[in-house]
Amino acid sequence: MEKILGWSSLLKGGSKLLKNAVTVVALLLVTGAAAQANSLSGRVIRLADGQGVPGVSVILNRRAGDGIGADIITVFTGEDGEYHFPDDVSPSSLSGASLSVRALGYQQLSPTASPFILSQNDEKKLSVNFTVKIVNDLSENAPASAWLAKIPESNEKDFVRLQCIGCHQFPTPKVMQYSKQIEAGAVAMGMTDEESSAMVRKESWEAIVKYMRARMYDIFPDGTNIDISKLAWHQIQDNETTLFNAEDGKLIAEFAATHMPRSYDALTGYDYGAELGVSTKTVIREYTLPDTSFVREVAMTTGSPYVWGADLQKNRLLRLDPQTGKQDWFYVPSDMPTGPHTIVGDYTGNLWIAMMEGDVLAKYTPEKNDWKLWSLREDFDGAAAVGSEAMVHDLTFDKNYKLAQDKNGNIWLTLIGHNKMASLNPDTGDVNRYDAVQIEGRSPISISLYGTLLSDDGTCAWYAQLVGVVACFNTETHESESVIEFSEGSGPRRMAIDGDGILWIPLFGSGKLVKYDTNARKLLNTYDLPDLSAAPYSVTWDPKRNIIWCANSNVDAIYGFDPKSETFSVLPLPRGMGYLRRIEVDENTGDLVTTYANIPTGSGPSKVVIIEVGD
Amino acid sequence: MVRKLTGEKQMWQQRFSTCKAIILVALGLLYAEASLAQTSPEGVGQKRLADRPTAEEKPVGAQFLVKAGCVACHGMDEVRIGPSYRSIAEQYTDADADTLEWLAQKIVFGGVGKWGVVPMVANPHVQIEEARESISWILKNAKEQ
Known part of the structure; x- marks a missing residue:
């Protein structure tokens, strides 16, 4: 790149940076401060005894834009209930902003307005104190998983979590409302005896299963050819082209009719199940995206300061500047x-x-604004149904979540529509496809071949099938080996491999974390997550901290697992519907980078989330 | 530079040093910024791919029913999970204004009892005005199919 320039170029084009520098200098002279320290701080105290409450989320909502960076910032209270926002939260960005607190088991009493609108003022420092009271009813702040806690654990419960939470939290507010409608309808129709009400619930949840098969078509992008309007009803309901077949559907409906709560008016007796892993240095920054986009995952790449996101709905990539909050969009040239x-x-x-x-x-x-596309299409008859295409799902990565290729230069991919592993050589364009483990009685799409990653020596593309299988696909023999079988509802999804060759397998349906030694080909341990209904979508190995981060879909929190002490810690998210799919660890800052990803588009928050862990 | 009383001289000297440092850094950054703008696609002034806007035209009628997800339960002529649009149109041919408004509210908030024991789900993503237009469209067009 040409880097040497004459001084003349410095004088051209108006220097925004120079103007900014002058402004900063002027401010320093006026304010007499070397830096704006703690422009917003305060304390959260408990009404009963006036004591500070630790671990409370304090959420600042600012007006987006104007290069302020994240529009929503969350910090946590310390041992004495004190909190302070980071120094880069400028006083000028607080005008019209709102402040609120959130903590499981507490309700804000004062300020009485929640969220509390900050008034415009000339103060360089603003202090806002909150008073909270303990509440027994946790329904306001409890995660979706809390409503499942009292249902006895079983394989059926695992399976329902696996299938339902694959797209959205369970139960969402919409599910809760549907349950209420079922009960209210039974009463209104005079069908309150046990037999009649059971029939009402059974038929209602069976209807929902059919509804979900149809709503599955929401997962495709704008302009999709996988189009429900082109299909007859029997095709939409065809068990061979949906993620859950006839047997699965029957199980889900029966479970929901029998076990789902009849009332969602109040919730008691739930806790996170592990210590909070936050401090006064923990900062969560959220960047609101358009609610018509669906940025389901984000990644970072070496040498780029930006966060990059895959917007499935709009056929484009997001480029987010975390410093300014600026969003740019890059459409796939197709x-x-x-x-x-x-x-x-x-x-x-x-x-x-x-x-x-x-x-x-x-x-x-x-760097070059350049795209290259490869096709892995095979045996496609143009059908508009789910599972008709191969559906390239995951690609192999290494312990640092960077693209990994075997010694022949092949990238390995999971084709979820066809239950096949594929290799692609990006230099030659060669594509080869191989069967993954077959499961009797299941169509390829309902086996759901999902995550994959590559061992350090490139010989093993470990893959997971949602219905309970993990295996090594030997990249030299092209056979599956070391098949690990879990129960059908356990749901191994997206794994990680650490520097010692330990494979970490999150079990989405059963709420566990499995530790497997890929060198010895031996399962070492299985850990219960703090909440078995957390639905861990993926795990990420953090090489600097040697921690496994769990991106959970159903508990509005991230878990950190310390392999040494074999303990979990909880990092609460600032909101409900905090459905996560994966977490990237910024290799430069150690920050956690993620995004909310509820299906369908627009049904939940649409934000990129960057977390300064504060350790 | 503003002169202050002797007692504050040290503070002002510190500020002056700080200011000088900032100015130097700013000039250095200015140079770097100019470099980036001319050489790196990621710098200031990068052109991105043509912004291909998605179809922002508001879908109406049958298109809206697909986009809003209504077809997940209702077919034009066939019973799916709920009644067909034809059945609905025939049932409410001569509906008065209150009934039409009730139907629109049902789309948004859900309901149960008219067509069996299975509730109709709520559709909070549908605006009430969109629901009214949909009812109007169904009653006008479903019977003609």
């Missing part, structure tokens, strides 16, 4: 819809994206 789904960076600054539609893998080079 006449066909693509639906960017899984995004992985590499060590040379590229981004690799698996597309939900069109059987495409793409490489995007930010």
